[in-house]
Amino acid sequence: MSEQEWNIDGVREIVLGLKDKPGALLPILHAIQDRLGYVPPDSVPLIAGELNLSRAEVHGVISFYHYFRETPPGRNTIYLCRAEACQAMGSDALEAHAKQRLGIGYHENTADGQFSLEPVYCLGNCACSPSIMVGKDVHGRVSPERFDEIIEATKAKP
């Protein structure tokens, strides 16, 4: 990971802006990931220093939570629900289709950098299963055909 891929001043600004909140670490990590799409491992010393934590403590928090990631995601992250209500409505088949269509497994990015695929355990859309979320947009009753339409529409977005 080269230093040039993310702007240390931007990260410092986020950390300084939030560090005085009680329990500041999660809000800081969210803000960094919102800005950069991931939490760069070489930003950990800066975060740890400002919060007076050890680097191990900060790394421990990043690695504990499924949502935080230490590598850049694709342009769009697809979260596919694996939980029971979606299983009852065919999410296993949707999962197989999604992996085949995108040519990747979970926690991977497509070669063209367009998509990342992540498993998720419930999107609260259980009355409209099976569900996926693309970025922050939830989609319900997603058949394999509908999945392909969503992928194409997402790609077409500027």
Place this chain on the structure above:
Amino acid sequence: MIKVYIPRDSSALGLGAEQVAEAVQAEAGRRQANITLVRNGSRGLYWLEPMVEVETPAGRVAYGPVSSSDVASLFDAGFLEGKPHALSQGLTAEIPYLKNQERLTFSRVGITDPVSLEDYISHEGYRGLRRALTLEPSVIVDEVTESGLRGRGGAAFPTGIKWRTVLNAPSEQKYIVCNADEGDSGTFSDRMVMECDPFVLIEGMTIAGLAVGATQGYIYLRCEYPHAHVALNEAIAAAEQGGYLGDNLLGTGKSFRLEVRLGAGAYVCGEETSLLESLEGKRGLVRYKPPLPAIEGLFGKPTVINNVISLASVPIILDKGGAFYRDFGMGRSRGTLPIQLAGNLKYPGLVEKAFGVTLREILYDFGGGSASGRPIRAVQVGGPLGAYLPESQFDTPLDYEAFAAIWAVLGHGGVVAFDDTIDMSKMARYGMEFCAEESCGKCTPCRIGSTRGVEVIDKIRAGEDRDRNVALLRDLSETMLAGSLCALGGMTPYPVLSALNHFPEDFGVTAAEKVA
């Protein structure tokens, strides 16, 4: 000016509500129809979403499910006057699914504009807080105790007793924490409250603050709910603006401040002590109890930590009195439960009913049976840690004690139906796999037991030394039940063993072997 309602609820949006709203606006412009478009919450009749409602002199008329390509024909048919159309559902209030509910906590959901303070107040909002501001803290707690309200997150601990403990704990600083980490599969009632009527949660937390002497509240929201995040922040800003939050509540000099914090995809953070660790900026490791959070909670201070539905039920209790709420329900389960119908059902959605309705009534009278048309074979109630129930148990009433008596849990009221194509040994394996994925790692039965559980179930499914492995799975489940630190490891055996006990044939075990 004709009012047209199209939901902003995330499930409705996920089915195209935004496109429908755009099409309605455009078509109204083309036809020079004078409409006001209100983005309401969902009524919870999800098979009809996106559901469009029009206000008429007789009441609101519903159309659904509407896609953007239906919009022109709706205008042609005269839907702005509530006239018939193939998608017409008649008067919304008369739809049996809705009419046969007892909506107390959800009384405004789908009716109001979720982020309009004015709309909230004109629909009986903030009456509970106004009353609470005139009462002694102890009297507020008495009212909640009197209502019989028990924690709706799943543990069903009496809310009034929890509040009393915090009220009696001496401290300069106390906290109200809302557990909005609704991670259970098949549950979405918290999401609906936060997206469709966020003020009711804000009001409930404010009342809790007055009751125990806390001036700061946090809503710990799962990051999988971005729409709820937006709605909560908009509503908090409006409440601050209106003097319903801040340092001088309605001019009384009392203060309560509220902040939303986001989780980061860890199921275990729905466990209350793990949630508190996470709020403090740490890994979500479960704490030993005691001390109870009511004595030493967030940042070591006395803390009320309640689920969204528990807190959202408080305003109506303060407004109408504890006795009003207590008069709904059965046995020791008082009031109503927002039941979430999900999975393989024809009519999935939100059904708020007084405790005591049977699972069969919920599945068939409301849910309409399976979506696939095949028989319903198994139902998981209470999330991923809840037991699977076979058809022979469908007459169990929804009541905490009745469920406990059949070794099942009501939990947060999620009901997920499966038809007869389901392989229950696969679901048992998934139960262990989920526990392994989400374990915080602090205690051994959960951390190691779940992984060993996946392996043992794989052997059983492969027919490898089946009798011995079934005995081993039962023994392992006993250890997890008795030896885990929290409900994650401690309840994973519920789905696993209920699947094995009720559906032994899916494990290659005959019923006779099961008895032996």
